[in-house]
Amino acid sequence: MVELSTINMIIKIYALAGFCVAAYAFYAETSLENDPDFKPLCDIRDYVNCSPAFQSPYAKGFGIVGYVFGEDVFFNVPNGLVGMIFYTVSFLLSFSNNEKIVNAQYYLAIASNASTVYLAIVLAFVVGELCLVCLTTYVINAVSLLCVSSKRCRLTRNRNGCKTKGD
Numbered sequence: 001m002v003e004l005s006t007i008n009m010i011i012k013i014y015a016l017a018g019f020c021v022a023a024y025a026f027y028a029e030t031s032l033e034n035d036p037d038f039k040p041l042c043d044i045r046d047y048v049n050c051s052p053a054f055q056s057p058y059a060k061g062f063g064i065v066g067y068v069f070g071e072d073v074f075f076n077v078p079n080g081l082v083g084m085i086f087y088t089v090s091f092l093l094s095f096s097n098n099e100k101i102v103n104a105q106y107y108l109a110i111a112s113n114a115s116t117v118y119l120a121i122v123l124a125f126v127v128g129e130l131c132l133v134c135l136t137t138y139v140i141n142a143v144s145l146l147c148v149s150s151k152r153c154r155l156t157r158n159r160n161g162c163k164t165k166g167d
């Protein structure tokens with residue numbers, strides 16, 4: 001039986017890791033824009049590099065904000081920045097065991113995994129290069145969703161479609 005406090009601890013560790021990876025993506029994205037000599041650490045070799053992803057139209061506002069509202073709208077920010085905000089919010093929400101807050105945390109985790117699926121499809125079929133920083137965020141989002149959903153089940157017992165041992 002995993003303690004609730006342990007689950008919250010694991011969520012915090014993943015949120016912290018996600019924040020660091022997203023911060024690096026943000027740093028690399030903006031550096032690539034401003035410095036023609038900048039080379040990200042995740043540019044390892046042919047097909048294993050992140051610059052093509054970071055320099056693609058999908059690196060800002062998921063490629064959707066710019067398409068809908070125009071590239072220059074103020075909230076068309078790099079995905080890395082959205083990620084930094086998202087991981088900060090998940091970190092803060094993991095301090096609470098309030099049912100409403102945990103539900104919010106759960107739906108946020110589902111939204112982040114929906115964007116993971118979208119970004120992974122774009123990465124594989126449009127960008128066509130292996131971006132390790134991107135992959136890392138996908139793994140972090142998946143593990144976080146598992147932790148958050150087990151936290152939610154622990155708090156709501158048999159409701160919300162959660163299975164309990166012995167049922």
Ligand SMILES: C/C(=C\C[C@@]12O[C@]1(C)C(=O)c1ccccc1C2=O)CCC[C@H](C)CCC[C@H](C)CCCC(C)C
Nearest residue numbers: 022025053054058059079080083086112115119123134
């Ligand atoms: C570093 C990061 C994603 C990596 C990457 O985006 C990068 C950098 C990119 O350039 C790219 C280009 C082409 C294809 C794929 C990619 C990516 O893969 C961030 C995840 C963000 C996470 C998935 C946030 C989800 C947010 C929720 C939808 C809710 C937002 C609400 C909050 C602001 C409170």
